[in-house]
Structure formats: structure tokens, C-alpha cells
Amino acid sequence: MLDTYYQAFNNGDRETMFSLLSPDVIHDLNQGGRETGIDAFRAFMDRMDRCYEETLEDIMILTNEDGTRASAEFNVRGRYLCTDEGLPEATGQLYLIPAGAFFNLHDGKITRITMYYNLQQWLEQIGA
Secondary structure, three states, X not given: OXXXXXXXXXXXXXXXXXXXXXXXXXXXXXXXXXXXXXXXXXXXXXXXXXXXXXEEEEEEEEEOOOOOEEEEEEEEEEEEOXXXXXXXXXXXXXXXXXXXXXXXXXXXXXXXXXXXXOHHHHHHHOOO
């Protein structure tokens, strides 16, 4: 399932991504708050797609024996396209940062996504 999720991310196929989420999915934002539900995740992805152009590379997925928890490690290769609220001005800066995600899985759906990357490293790469 997570292979499909990440392939859909890289292909820009948001509807396939959303189809893999539980209706009440929990999304823990990197160094931020917690959002709940597919509508909140859609709004998050709309903002991400407006502000960033990203591809995930070298994806490694690990899943526990009963398939209820998983993690993924990858590199994010991106371009900062449009200034995101509360962040430095976007001028098309390129970046490459390692990131990780943690998942809860239930009945073939993703019920929690917790993201992590080093925000300070990202800020340094975009020249902030």
C-alpha cells in the first residue's frame, strides 16, 4: 500500500493518495500541529502543490509483522516555488533533504501519517 502511496505522490496522482487514507486520517505535520480528516489532508496537499515541486527518491519502507505500523525513509528533491506562509520568500530555490514518515495502518487504509525532516537544514539550503 505504501509503495502505491509514494508512487502516486511522485506521479502527482493525489486522488490515488487520498483513496488510501482513512476518512479520519491523522496527519502530524513536521514540527507543527495535528490535522484530522481527508479534507484537511487535501487542503495541506493543495498548499504543498502550490508552494513546492517535490519528488521523493531512495524510498525505503519498513512494516511490522502484523502490518499495522510502518515507516518510510527517503530523500526529498524539490524546488520552492511560491512563498509559504511563515517561511522565507520563495525564488525557485532547489533543495535535497532526508525525511521520514511513520504510519498507522488499519483495514487497508492509512490512519496516521507523521512526517519529519530537518527544517533548519531546509532553511539553510534555501538561503534563509
